[in-house]
Amino acid sequence: MAGLSLQTLFFIGLQVLGRVACLEEVSDQRCNCYLTNETSTDYFTTHSFFDFRALAQYAKVPSPIADPYDSSDADETSDYFLKEDWANVWGIQSWNNSDSVDSGDVPVLLVNSPNNIYIQENTDENPSSQTFLTMRTIRYRGYQSAAEFESISKAYHFLSVRMYARTFGAPGAVTAMFTYRDDGNGTDLTTVQESDLEIRTQDPKDKVQYTNQPSYNAAGYDIPQSTRNVTTPIQADWTQWSIHRMDWTPKDTTWYIDGNKVASIAFQVPRDPSQVIFNAWSDGGEWSGNMTVGSEAYMQIQWIEMVYNSTGDEKTTDKRDDGTIRSLWNVKRAEEGCQNICSIDKTPTIGTPVLLQSAASRMSDHVLGFGVAYVWIPLLLATFLI
Template sequence: MSGRRYLQALLLASSATLYPLSVSALDEVSDSHCDCYVTNGSSSTYFTTHHFYDFRSMSDYAGVPDPIDDPNESSAAYATSDYFLSDDWNDNWGIQSWNNSDSVESGDAPVLMVHSANNIYIEENSDDNPTSDTFMTLRTLRLEGYQSSAEFESISPNYHYISIRMLARTVGAPGAVTAMFTYKDNGDPNQLEHVQESDLEIRTMDPPDTIQYTNQPSYSIQGDDIPQATRNVTVPQDLDWTKWAVHRMDWTPTDTTWFIDGGEVASIAFQTPRDPSKVVFNAWSDGGHWAGNMSVGSEAYLHVQWIELVYNLTEGYPTSDKRSVDESGNFLSKRADRCHNVCSIDETSTIGTAVLVHGGASKLLGHVVGFKNACFWIPLLAMALVF
């Protein structure tokens, strides 16, 4: 068959896609069938790799550990369950145990904060109408003499653009911060000109419908606020941070965009991070102006049912990706067809799985993004065949 006749046949076979397909019409596939993943939204982007971490059915690991009064013992605490010793966890995430004693000594933080593995654990879901058996908890609590907190970060520091999602909620006393963010470690956090960071931050002293989104730094060396760097967003009450919702952050070459339950709530193009970064989740307080001060005996929590990522890794970092990206975020193809099979985690009806949105036609259609864009390109190609 000639190339022209093949394209005609392709267009006829694709005529059923001229109207958006329902989610149920798309084929659910394993990740091994996906050459890349495309996200929806205003900054739709291609990514090479998909990972899903599910904490919803882990009753065998569930248990709430008692607080540790001594800060040194808290820092040295052991993992709270065998899950946090497993390859599935440790190949991808590292639980932190650092403290802010330097900031306390310099006067920048009023309260000693110590991250502890004791504050990251699997918990039974005791909601009235639970949507899961269990979830992961990040706990921060004010004890006599110090603030015990929780943080874990990606093993890889080389994520170069990513879409991060978590089904989560924040609950507890005022004076804490829970967060999901990307972070470029330049070795000196006081050198603001080198800071690269995209944040989703929830302050428990704020109203439940208020969330802070930022491309850091949000202030100058002189201490002046940089309004272009931050969006202080009021979300609908049914999506406030005390309720279970899917919080999503897309870091792309042009901007960082945030969503709640699929709806875009903020986007910032100003000082979008440029360089490969790590991914971090935490729950913390240092008694300072930004976080607020927790009363002794108070606690706050970030509850997470699942985390899902689609991302690119830079060249030279060990990966099982079919493709990686160079320092500018451009794909380095190891195969001629590159994005032959394009998948989506946005169009699926089963959380944690991918669906195939287009396959062999992707090259002929100019690597269009999903069926909605195909609706635009297919008629143009058909008209071109007439002439």
């Protein structure tokens, strides 16, 4: 430690002790990169948080719309979905699967409706929030009314996405959170890149399906290595509020429930930038099942959180000398882009990151040797205080 004054050592010691005692909650403006608790050597560059827990001014359960055309043409259910914070990121869908019905691929017309996505009051006993976002799917005699919202950006390139959610309702529905890319016309399986979390209401309540699509080949045979049917942790069946998490990285896609790793698939991992999609649906087919006419199912979400890389935003991309763009997935700590490193896992407040390491603290680590600082700094401070 030659050349360092006692005052400098004392200052650095206080910094290290501060990090040991607690991590500082910061705004995203303070963060250049993010680490998750399962990707300790790789980085995400952007954080987004969508909080539906305290939106009482928008809470209203809309009446179902029986006519499929009127349902598709419905307006958003509240002004919340017109706000920039939502509308700049997500698009509520109104497409239908009439082509698949006409071709005989599925038996039931599915129509997505903005009327099936709404803010609802939480009337649970001892509720954990005032409100939540609901996605509803309803079986009518002539069609299935469904719900879907997609990211407007198709440029997400590796991410960790989480939702605090639950699913319940009649058998025959599917609720899902997934990434999606299709470079073809929707009929060629080889052009699809997709990582799925799917809950089927016809399954036992402790079973969740995870897949890197496609899960079958052109001949119709299943691809076993692409999918896992998983038993949820104890007291975390899909009717209960749980944190469902999916980490898509270059090596694999890994899923967690309430922090417990439940599945990981390295086969057929998506390679290219993709969308993020949430939905609740059925088409009467073998996979979803066929809901009884008049029955309903729901996915309810208190919050959604993502850390991600992108190929479509200056903050999250890096341009090579030849003008092409690369993802910042492998940014190194020493590079200018990661001066302040944050975490969304070590924070006491969901949605607010904490600062793991700043440029200043990294300097002190380099000077002192971070691996031993926790041991000798308290002794050093004790000496100063005697």
